[in-house]
Amino acid sequence: MTNLNARIFVAGHNGMVGSAIVRQLQRRGYQHIVTRSSKELDLRNQAQVAAFFAEQQIDEVYLAAAKVGGIHANNTYPADFIYDNLMIETNVIHQAYTNGVKKLLFLGSSCIYPKLAAQPMLESELMNGYLEPTNEPYAIAKITGIKLCESYNRQYGVDYRSVMPTNLYGPGDNFHPENSHVVPALMRRIHEAKLSGLEEVMIWGTGSPKREFLHVDDMAEACVFVMNLDDTIYQENTQPMLSHINVGTGQDCTILELAQTIAKVVGFQGRITTDPIKPDGTPRKLMSVERLKALGWQAQIDLESGLSNAYQWFVEHQQELRGI
Template identity: 55%
Template sequence: MAVKNVFVAGHRGMVGRALCRALKKHSDVSLITANKADLDLTNQAKVIEFFNNNHIDEVYLAAAKVGGIHANNTYPGEFIYQNLMVQTNVIHSAHIGNVKKLLFLGSSCIYPKFADQPISEDALLTGALEPTNESYAIAKIAGIKLCESYRRQYGKDFRSVMPTNLYGPYDNFNPDNGHVIPALMHKFHKAIKSNKCHVEIWGSGNVRREFLHVDDLASACLHLMEQDDSVFWRGVNEHCSHVNVGSGVDCSIKELAETLKSITKFEGALHFNGSKPEGTPVKKLNISNILERGWAPSISLRSGLETVWRWYKSHSH
């Protein structure tokens, strides 16, 4: 069995770690990673040198600057600059380094704020974006289009996946900069430890979101990369080359908070602060494309939240 060299960019992040866990189960994979101290992905010369020094066959591009509504709203310059630089350097280096396959991980925030639900892949660039994370979304759209353009001009097998809202171990549990699930877990944990009588939740609680455990995303990514190019690209429009990955199920933030209250055994009240931003009213992906390709999620929201809550408690201080 031929061994392939697989580079996971962003291997210390939540998604990168999940990809590494999944890839390590394959005996035909030699995993390549690089710490930030050893490789600055925003430095094009260093990235090109890294690709020249490693005979890389496949790339999973999971490196990104990510955060919740507050972080996206507060640091738009950092979000657009860092993400544009990282993905451009890695994708271009993969091109000139003759990498056989690359998988770029985007985000469901690429879609218009008021896109028809559930959101299909061809909704991209059909309307205005959600203002609170526009900088991040534009960077991710540029990454998709870079992969598409290199395929059209150079015939590169550079694929893109658009995951829904993710959660899992090694997430960012900062209450200000993290996404909703880890931020809420932090709040519940702190409230329980300090015997608080309530937990504040941003927004009305009425907006709806779809959530996917990061290990389900990793299995979807490997499934898509294992499809040979004639299968993957069959029926894929060259101007719409990305594939949605989600759970196919959504819930309101109020329902999510109540589920977490039950799991954490918090006995206080939930206070919804309607003066805080809450983003797009509804966001659920149409995942019929990937379902037709033979993949389906396997981790329910409740069981996934339970395992992540146990992980968080064991790793929090």
């Protein structure tokens, strides 16, 4: 049940997802939102996390803190991705339990599912095949987070839930030219092509792979919705091996269609072409969102509107983003 006076810790509030959760909680009237930057609190440090929870008397936790990045970053720094994420999850979840936190929501990633999972991907596909090698360390860390929540629920009777988002985008995204995901990467390239007067932007591969994209504000709304589901309703719709819930739109588009929509939003008048020599990656990644729809929530922000919102944020923050 909703408690507007609860002391809620949003771990990772400076990130795209965490900041969206804070905005959502503020809009709903929550009075006591607790945040700490990574400089103030290193979630990888067990002693610091223990001291924080002992002092703050937290009632609920949204665990959105994570080390994230695109294919290049995951491939280059696999040890960092598995170590940092494992430490964050284990410290926060254990100290939440130790200090009497009854409700916690862990945010995972769609990369937890096998590389060749049947489409759309059901929650039951978890651990049903080999992972995508390029981000396997990150995926294993996220699977561990789910299993931590399941295990603490079983052993200690707490209520720690997990949601698995599809590809996210929106205000606060990472627009780094090398370490960003596909939406901000394409948005920045196409924006710079417009400013330079280029006639063409080429994207990797054939443009035919299909991906699903969810605006971060929809994701934040889904997080608060799942956190506040009545215990009985939630438990009736989850089982020990299905204790996580997919969050997505249930719709996908090709990478070429995505690039063309971004070009429309940006106002780029040139051509979007493909480079079939470059790799395509997995042909399709679509989440099944039937369980979440059955619980009463579905995404509201369509792709073009969401991309327009993300682009507006990008343009407004050009000065601070110029150096990356």
